[in-house]
Amino acid sequence: MKTLPRNTLLEKNTLPERNILPERNTLLEKNTLLERNTLLEVRDLEISFQGIETVTVLSGISFSIKESETLALVGETGCGKSIVAHAIMNLLPPESRVKGNIEFRGKSLSGMNEKEMAKIRGREIAIIFQNPSLALNPVYPIGHQLVEPLYVHQKEKKKTALFRAALALKRMGFVNFSECMNYYPSWCSGGMNQRFLIAASTILNPALLIADEPSKGLDKKCITELEAELKNLKMERKSALLLISHDLGFVQRLADRIAVMYAGEIIELANSSSLFENPLHPYTRGLLNSLPEKGFIPIPGFSPPLNSLPSGCRFHPRCPLREKRCIRVHPEIKETGERAVRCFLYP
Ligand SMILES: Nc1ncnc2c1ncn2[C@@H]1O[C@H](COP(=O)(O)OP(=O)(O)OP(=O)(O)O)[C@@H](O)[C@H]1O
Numbered sequence: 001m002k003t004l005p006r007n008t009l010l011e012k013n014t015l016p017e018r019n020i021l022p023e024r025n026t027l028l029e030k031n032t033l034l035e036r037n038t039l040l041e042v043r044d045l046e047i048s049f050q051g052i053e054t055v056t057v058l059s060g061i062s063f064s065i066k067e068s069e070t071l072a073l074v075g076e077t078g079c080g081k082s083i084v085a086h087a088i089m090n091l092l093p094p095e096s097r098v099k100g101n102i103e104f105r106g107k108s109l110s111g112m113n114e115k116e117m118a119k120i121r122g123r124e125i126a127i128i129f130q131n132p133s134l135a136l137n138p139v140y141p142i143g144h145q146l147v148e149p150l151y152v153h154q155k156e157k158k159k160t161a162l163f164r165a166a167l168a169l170k171r172m173g174f175v176n177f178s179e180c181m182n183y184y185p186s187w188c189s190g191g192m193n194q195r196f197l198i199a200a201s202t203i204l205n206p207a208l209l210i211a212d213e214p215s216k217g218l219d220k221k222c223i224t225e226l227e228a229e230l231k232n233l234k235m236e237r238k239s240a241l242l243l244i245s246h247d248l249g250f251v252q253r254l255a256d257r258i259a260v261m262y263a264g265e266i267i268e269l270a271n272s273s274s275l276f277e278n279p280l281h282p283y284t285r286g287l288l289n290s291l292p293e294k295g296f297i298p299i300p301g302f303s304p305p306l307n308s309l310p311s312g313c314r315f316h317p318r319c320p321l322r323e324k325r326c327i328r329v330h331p332e333i334k335e336t337g338e339r340a341v342r343c344f345l346y347p
Protein backbone atom coordinates (compact mmCIF):
# COMPACT_ATOMS: atom_id res chain seq x y z
CA MET A 1 0.00 0.00 0.00
CA LYS A 2 1.30 3.44 -0.94
CA THR A 3 1.26 5.60 2.17
CA LEU A 4 0.87 9.36 2.27
CA PRO A 5 4.01 11.23 3.48
CA ARG A 6 4.14 11.96 7.20
CA ASN A 7 3.20 15.49 8.00
CA THR A 8 6.26 16.62 9.87
CA LEU A 9 5.29 20.29 9.57
CA LEU A 10 2.18 19.68 11.58
CA GLU A 11 3.93 17.58 14.17
CA LYS A 12 6.35 20.42 14.83
CA ASN A 13 3.44 22.86 14.76
CA THR A 14 5.59 25.34 12.87
CA LEU A 15 2.74 26.86 10.85
CA PRO A 16 0.09 28.72 12.80
CA GLU A 17 -3.41 27.55 11.90
CA ARG A 18 -4.46 31.13 11.14
CA ASN A 19 -2.17 31.34 8.10
CA ILE A 20 -3.80 28.35 6.49
CA LEU A 21 -7.52 28.77 7.07
CA PRO A 22 -9.53 31.16 4.88
CA GLU A 23 -10.20 34.49 6.58
CA ARG A 24 -13.42 34.82 8.55
CA ASN A 25 -15.42 37.90 9.23
CA THR A 26 -13.70 39.50 12.21
CA LEU A 27 -16.55 42.00 12.60
CA LEU A 28 -18.70 39.04 13.51
CA GLU A 29 -16.86 38.57 16.77
CA LYS A 30 -18.17 41.90 18.02
CA ASN A 31 -21.74 41.20 17.01
CA THR A 32 -24.52 39.88 19.14
CA LEU A 33 -26.92 37.32 17.68
CA LEU A 34 -29.44 40.08 16.90
CA GLU A 35 -26.96 42.10 14.87
CA ARG A 36 -25.63 39.22 12.81
CA ASN A 37 -26.40 38.87 9.12
CA THR A 38 -28.89 36.33 7.92
CA LEU A 39 -27.07 33.52 6.15
CA LEU A 40 -29.90 31.23 5.11
CA GLU A 41 -33.52 32.15 4.58
CA VAL A 42 -36.13 29.48 3.83
CA ARG A 43 -39.54 30.91 2.87
CA ASP A 44 -42.79 28.96 2.38
CA LEU A 45 -40.99 25.82 1.27
CA GLU A 46 -43.33 23.16 -0.07
CA ILE A 47 -42.07 19.84 -1.43
CA SER A 48 -44.05 17.09 -3.05
CA PHE A 49 -43.05 13.78 -4.63
CA GLN A 50 -44.73 12.61 -7.79
CA GLY A 51 -45.45 8.91 -8.07
CA ILE A 52 -48.62 6.86 -8.45
CA GLU A 53 -50.07 9.62 -6.27
CA THR A 54 -48.54 13.03 -5.52
CA VAL A 55 -47.65 13.37 -1.86
CA THR A 56 -46.81 16.73 -0.30
CA VAL A 57 -44.20 15.95 2.33
CA LEU A 58 -43.37 19.50 3.46
CA SER A 59 -45.47 22.65 3.46
CA GLY A 60 -45.21 26.21 4.76
CA ILE A 61 -41.66 25.70 6.04
CA SER A 62 -40.09 29.08 6.89
CA PHE A 63 -37.03 29.79 9.02
CA SER A 64 -33.74 31.63 8.87
CA ILE A 65 -30.25 31.04 10.20
CA LYS A 66 -27.86 33.84 11.08
CA GLU A 67 -24.09 33.74 10.80
CA SER A 68 -22.58 31.41 13.43
CA GLU A 69 -26.03 30.54 14.80
CA THR A 70 -27.15 26.99 15.56
CA LEU A 71 -30.72 26.14 14.62
CA ALA A 72 -32.01 22.67 15.40
CA LEU A 73 -34.79 20.81 13.59
CA VAL A 74 -36.47 18.23 15.80
CA GLY A 75 -39.48 15.96 15.40
CA GLU A 76 -40.53 12.32 15.10
CA THR A 77 -39.25 10.06 12.34
CA GLY A 78 -40.70 10.81 8.89
CA CYS A 79 -41.75 14.40 9.70
CA GLY A 80 -39.51 15.80 6.93
CA LYS A 81 -36.28 16.93 8.62
CA SER A 82 -33.87 15.31 6.15
CA ILE A 83 -35.93 16.51 3.18
CA VAL A 84 -35.40 20.11 4.39
CA ALA A 85 -31.63 19.45 4.45
CA HIS A 86 -31.61 17.87 0.98
CA ALA A 87 -33.69 20.76 -0.41
CA ILE A 88 -31.12 23.28 0.87
CA MET A 89 -28.31 21.31 -0.79
CA ASN A 90 -30.37 21.00 -4.01
CA LEU A 91 -30.06 17.22 -3.74
CA LEU A 92 -33.70 16.17 -4.07
CA PRO A 93 -34.56 13.37 -6.51
CA PRO A 94 -36.00 14.24 -9.95
CA GLU A 95 -39.54 13.21 -8.94
CA SER A 96 -39.66 16.05 -6.40
CA ARG A 97 -41.47 19.36 -6.97
CA VAL A 98 -40.31 22.38 -4.98
CA LYS A 99 -42.22 25.59 -4.26
CA GLY A 100 -41.10 28.55 -2.16
CA ASN A 101 -37.64 30.00 -1.88
CA ILE A 102 -34.31 29.18 -0.28
CA GLU A 103 -31.79 32.03 -0.18
CA PHE A 104 -28.18 31.82 0.89
CA ARG A 105 -26.45 35.19 1.49
CA GLY A 106 -29.40 36.81 -0.31
CA LYS A 107 -29.05 34.65 -3.45
CA SER A 108 -31.73 32.15 -4.40
CA LEU A 109 -30.40 28.57 -4.30
CA SER A 110 -33.57 27.21 -5.86
CA GLY A 111 -32.80 28.87 -9.21
CA MET A 112 -29.16 27.78 -9.37
CA ASN A 113 -27.90 25.32 -11.95
CA GLU A 114 -25.71 22.34 -11.03
CA LYS A 115 -22.46 24.20 -11.83
CA GLU A 116 -23.31 27.15 -9.58
CA MET A 117 -24.53 24.81 -6.84
CA ALA A 118 -21.33 22.73 -6.99
CA LYS A 119 -19.35 25.88 -6.06
CA ILE A 120 -21.49 26.36 -2.96
CA ARG A 121 -21.62 22.73 -1.81
CA GLY A 122 -18.71 21.85 0.44
CA ARG A 123 -17.20 25.33 0.36
CA GLU A 124 -20.11 27.48 1.61
CA ILE A 125 -22.62 24.87 2.79
CA ALA A 126 -21.49 21.40 3.84
CA ILE A 127 -23.58 18.46 4.98
CA ILE A 128 -22.94 15.50 7.22
CA PHE A 129 -25.40 12.91 5.92
CA GLN A 130 -27.49 10.72 8.17
CA ASN A 131 -25.43 7.59 7.37
CA PRO A 132 -21.65 8.21 7.68
CA SER A 133 -20.61 4.80 6.32
CA LEU A 134 -22.40 5.54 3.04
CA ALA A 135 -21.00 9.06 2.76
CA LEU A 136 -17.31 8.00 2.88
CA ASN A 137 -15.86 6.35 -0.22
CA PRO A 138 -14.71 2.83 0.77
CA VAL A 139 -11.99 2.58 -1.91
CA TYR A 140 -9.96 5.65 -0.93
CA PRO A 141 -7.98 6.25 2.28
CA ILE A 142 -9.25 8.97 4.60
CA GLY A 143 -6.35 11.32 3.77
CA HIS A 144 -7.27 11.21 0.08
CA GLN A 145 -10.89 12.07 0.88
CA LEU A 146 -9.76 15.02 3.00
CA VAL A 147 -7.36 16.58 0.49
CA GLU A 148 -9.66 16.15 -2.53
CA PRO A 149 -11.96 19.14 -1.74
CA LEU A 150 -8.89 21.31 -1.12
CA TYR A 151 -7.54 20.51 -4.60
CA VAL A 152 -10.94 20.91 -6.29
CA HIS A 153 -12.30 24.01 -4.55
CA GLN A 154 -9.19 25.87 -3.48
CA LYS A 155 -6.54 24.64 -5.93
CA GLU A 156 -4.38 24.01 -2.88
CA LYS A 157 -0.77 22.80 -3.27
CA LYS A 158 -0.05 19.22 -2.14
CA LYS A 159 2.06 20.14 0.90
CA THR A 160 -0.50 22.63 2.25
CA ALA A 161 -3.41 20.31 1.47
CA LEU A 162 -1.76 17.48 3.43
CA PHE A 163 -1.04 19.85 6.28
CA ARG A 164 -4.65 21.02 6.41
CA ALA A 165 -5.96 17.44 6.20
CA ALA A 166 -3.79 16.32 9.11
CA LEU A 167 -4.81 19.44 11.04
CA ALA A 168 -8.49 18.61 10.47
CA LEU A 169 -7.90 15.13 11.95
CA LYS A 170 -5.95 16.54 14.86
CA ARG A 171 -8.84 18.92 15.55
CA MET A 172 -11.22 15.94 15.61
CA GLY A 173 -9.20 14.44 18.45
CA PHE A 174 -7.03 11.94 16.51
CA VAL A 175 -3.67 11.86 18.26
CA ASN A 176 -2.22 9.58 15.56
CA PHE A 177 -3.46 11.83 12.75
CA SER A 178 -0.57 10.99 10.38
CA GLU A 179 -1.39 7.26 10.48
CA CYS A 180 -5.13 7.98 10.18
CA MET A 181 -4.51 9.61 6.80
CA ASN A 182 -3.80 6.13 5.44
CA TYR A 183 -6.77 4.34 7.02
CA TYR A 184 -9.62 3.04 4.85
CA PRO A 185 -13.17 3.56 6.20
CA SER A 186 -13.67 -0.24 6.52
CA TRP A 187 -10.79 -0.40 9.02
CA CYS A 188 -12.51 2.03 11.38
CA SER A 189 -15.38 2.03 13.85
CA GLY A 190 -18.63 3.94 13.22
CA GLY A 191 -17.53 6.63 15.68
CA MET A 192 -14.17 7.10 13.92
CA ASN A 193 -15.83 7.30 10.52
CA GLN A 194 -18.30 9.84 11.87
CA ARG A 195 -15.37 12.00 13.01
CA PHE A 196 -13.58 11.53 9.64
CA LEU A 197 -16.76 12.66 7.92
CA ILE A 198 -17.01 15.76 10.09
CA ALA A 199 -13.35 16.53 9.37
CA ALA A 200 -14.04 16.16 5.62
CA SER A 201 -17.25 18.23 5.76
CA THR A 202 -15.65 21.10 7.64
CA ILE A 203 -12.21 21.19 6.00
CA LEU A 204 -13.20 24.08 3.72
CA ASN A 205 -14.47 26.04 6.74
CA PRO A 206 -18.07 26.23 5.46
CA ALA A 207 -20.22 29.15 6.56
CA LEU A 208 -23.06 26.69 7.17
CA LEU A 209 -22.81 23.06 8.23
CA ILE A 210 -25.88 20.86 8.05
CA ALA A 211 -25.55 17.90 10.41
CA ASP A 212 -28.27 15.27 9.91
CA GLU A 213 -28.51 13.06 13.00
CA PRO A 214 -24.76 13.35 13.72
CA SER A 215 -25.04 11.61 17.11
CA LYS A 216 -27.02 8.61 15.85
CA GLY A 217 -25.35 5.27 16.58
CA LEU A 218 -22.49 6.83 18.58
CA ASP A 219 -21.58 5.81 22.11
CA LYS A 220 -21.59 8.32 24.99
CA LYS A 221 -17.87 9.13 24.71
CA CYS A 222 -18.15 9.80 20.96
CA ILE A 223 -21.21 11.99 21.50
CA THR A 224 -19.30 14.09 24.04
CA GLU A 225 -16.41 14.48 21.57
CA LEU A 226 -18.81 15.33 18.76
CA GLU A 227 -20.48 17.98 20.91
CA ALA A 228 -17.11 19.54 21.72
CA GLU A 229 -16.20 19.65 18.02
CA LEU A 230 -19.52 21.20 16.99
CA LYS A 231 -19.13 23.81 19.74
CA ASN A 232 -15.62 24.50 18.53
CA LEU A 233 -16.88 24.95 14.97
CA LYS A 234 -19.34 27.53 16.19
CA MET A 235 -17.13 29.41 18.64
CA GLU A 236 -13.74 29.37 16.90
CA ARG A 237 -14.53 28.94 13.23
CA LYS A 238 -17.81 30.89 13.33
CA SER A 239 -19.74 28.33 11.30
CA ALA A 240 -23.53 28.34 11.45
CA LEU A 241 -25.13 24.97 12.06
CA LEU A 242 -28.41 23.39 11.03
CA LEU A 243 -28.64 20.52 13.46
CA ILE A 244 -31.11 17.72 12.77
CA SER A 245 -31.61 15.34 15.63
CA HIS A 246 -33.99 13.11 17.55
CA ASP A 247 -31.85 13.57 20.64
CA LEU A 248 -33.37 16.51 22.55
CA GLY A 249 -30.63 16.53 25.20
CA PHE A 250 -27.96 16.85 22.49
CA VAL A 251 -29.99 19.61 20.83
CA GLN A 252 -30.48 21.49 24.11
CA ARG A 253 -26.73 21.60 24.71
CA LEU A 254 -25.93 22.95 21.23
CA ALA A 255 -28.80 24.92 19.70
CA ASP A 256 -29.51 28.65 19.96
CA ARG A 257 -32.99 28.17 18.49
CA ILE A 258 -35.14 25.11 17.88
CA ALA A 259 -37.79 24.46 15.22
CA VAL A 260 -40.15 21.62 16.11
CA MET A 261 -41.64 19.77 13.13
CA TYR A 262 -44.74 17.62 12.98
CA ALA A 263 -46.07 15.84 9.88
CA GLY A 264 -44.27 18.07 7.35
CA GLU A 265 -44.79 21.42 9.11
CA ILE A 266 -43.02 23.58 11.67
CA ILE A 267 -45.36 23.78 14.65
CA GLU A 268 -43.16 25.77 17.03
CA LEU A 269 -39.97 27.83 16.72
CA ALA A 270 -38.30 29.37 19.76
CA ASN A 271 -35.06 30.07 21.57
CA SER A 272 -33.69 26.87 23.03
CA SER A 273 -34.08 28.06 26.64
CA SER A 274 -37.68 29.34 26.15
CA LEU A 275 -38.68 26.11 24.42
CA PHE A 276 -37.37 23.88 27.19
CA GLU A 277 -38.61 26.12 30.03
CA ASN A 278 -42.00 26.95 28.55
CA PRO A 279 -43.07 24.79 25.59
CA LEU A 280 -46.24 26.23 24.04
CA HIS A 281 -47.52 23.72 21.47
CA PRO A 282 -49.14 20.59 22.97
CA TYR A 283 -46.90 18.47 20.70
CA THR A 284 -43.73 20.19 21.99
CA ARG A 285 -44.98 19.63 25.55
CA GLY A 286 -45.57 15.97 24.71
CA LEU A 287 -42.08 15.63 23.22
CA LEU A 288 -40.47 17.09 26.34
CA ASN A 289 -42.59 14.91 28.62
CA SER A 290 -41.30 11.87 26.76
CA LEU A 291 -37.72 12.66 27.91
CA PRO A 292 -36.37 10.24 30.56
CA GLU A 293 -35.83 13.07 33.09
CA LYS A 294 -39.48 14.14 32.69
CA GLY A 295 -40.79 10.65 33.36
CA PHE A 296 -40.74 9.02 29.92
CA ILE A 297 -44.44 9.72 29.21
CA PRO A 298 -44.96 8.92 25.52
CA ILE A 299 -47.38 10.88 23.31
CA PRO A 300 -50.30 8.51 22.64
CA GLY A 301 -50.90 7.52 19.00
CA PHE A 302 -48.74 7.94 15.90
CA SER A 303 -47.86 10.68 13.39
CA PRO A 304 -50.26 10.55 10.45
CA PRO A 305 -49.01 9.20 7.09
CA LEU A 306 -48.25 12.16 4.83
CA ASN A 307 -50.55 10.84 2.08
CA SER A 308 -53.61 10.89 4.37
CA LEU A 309 -53.28 13.82 6.72
CA PRO A 310 -56.20 14.56 9.05
CA SER A 311 -58.38 17.64 8.49
CA GLY A 312 -57.72 20.76 10.57
CA CYS A 313 -54.69 20.70 12.83
CA ARG A 314 -52.45 17.75 11.91
CA PHE A 315 -51.86 17.03 15.59
CA HIS A 316 -55.53 17.11 16.66
CA PRO A 317 -56.12 13.31 16.79
CA ARG A 318 -53.37 13.07 19.46
CA CYS A 319 -53.90 16.41 21.19
CA PRO A 320 -55.18 16.39 24.79
CA LEU A 321 -56.27 20.05 24.44
CA ARG A 322 -58.15 19.90 21.12
CA GLU A 323 -61.22 22.03 20.57
CA LYS A 324 -63.92 21.72 17.92
CA ARG A 325 -62.24 24.10 15.48
CA CYS A 326 -58.95 22.12 15.63
CA ILE A 327 -60.77 19.28 13.84
CA ARG A 328 -61.98 21.52 10.99
CA VAL A 329 -59.55 24.41 10.58
CA HIS A 330 -55.85 24.20 9.81
CA PRO A 331 -53.99 26.66 12.11
CA GLU A 332 -51.49 29.12 10.62
CA ILE A 333 -48.16 29.61 12.35
CA LYS A 334 -48.32 32.84 14.42
CA GLU A 335 -45.43 34.87 15.74
CA THR A 336 -45.64 35.92 19.37
CA GLY A 337 -42.58 37.95 20.35
CA GLU A 338 -39.43 35.97 19.60
CA ARG A 339 -41.27 32.70 19.04
CA ALA A 340 -43.75 31.25 16.61
CA VAL A 341 -46.41 28.64 17.24
CA ARG A 342 -49.05 26.87 15.11
CA CYS A 343 -51.91 26.35 17.60
CA PHE A 344 -55.29 27.98 18.29
CA LEU A 345 -54.39 28.20 21.99
CA TYR A 346 -52.20 31.19 21.04
CA PRO A 347 -54.28 33.57 18.90
N1 LIG B 1 -38.08 10.06 -2.83
C1 LIG B 1 -39.17 10.06 -2.08
N2 LIG B 1 -40.38 9.79 -2.59
C2 LIG B 1 -41.50 9.82 -1.84
N3 LIG B 1 -41.51 10.10 -0.51
C3 LIG B 1 -40.32 10.37 0.07
C4 LIG B 1 -39.09 10.37 -0.66
N4 LIG B 1 -38.09 10.67 0.19
C5 LIG B 1 -38.67 10.85 1.41
N5 LIG B 1 -39.99 10.68 1.32
C6 LIG B 1 -40.96 10.81 2.43
O1 LIG B 1 -40.81 12.09 3.00
C7 LIG B 1 -41.10 12.06 4.38
C8 LIG B 1 -40.06 12.80 5.16
O2 LIG B 1 -38.85 12.04 5.12
P1 LIG B 1 -37.53 12.49 5.89
O3 LIG B 1 -36.47 11.52 5.54
O4 LIG B 1 -37.24 13.94 5.64
O5 LIG B 1 -37.97 12.33 7.41
P2 LIG B 1 -37.09 12.60 8.72
O6 LIG B 1 -37.85 13.57 9.57
O7 LIG B 1 -35.70 12.98 8.33
O8 LIG B 1 -37.12 11.16 9.40
P3 LIG B 1 -35.96 10.42 10.24
O9 LIG B 1 -35.98 11.07 11.60
O10 LIG B 1 -36.42 9.00 10.29
O11 LIG B 1 -34.67 10.60 9.53
C9 LIG B 1 -41.22 10.58 4.77
O12 LIG B 1 -42.57 10.28 4.95
C10 LIG B 1 -40.64 9.85 3.58
O13 LIG B 1 -41.28 8.63 3.38
Ligand code: NI
Pocket: 081, 082, 083, 130, 212
Ligand atom coordinates in the same frame (compact mmCIF):
# COMPACT_ATOMS: atom_id res chain seq x y z
NI1 NI C 1 -33.86 12.06 8.50
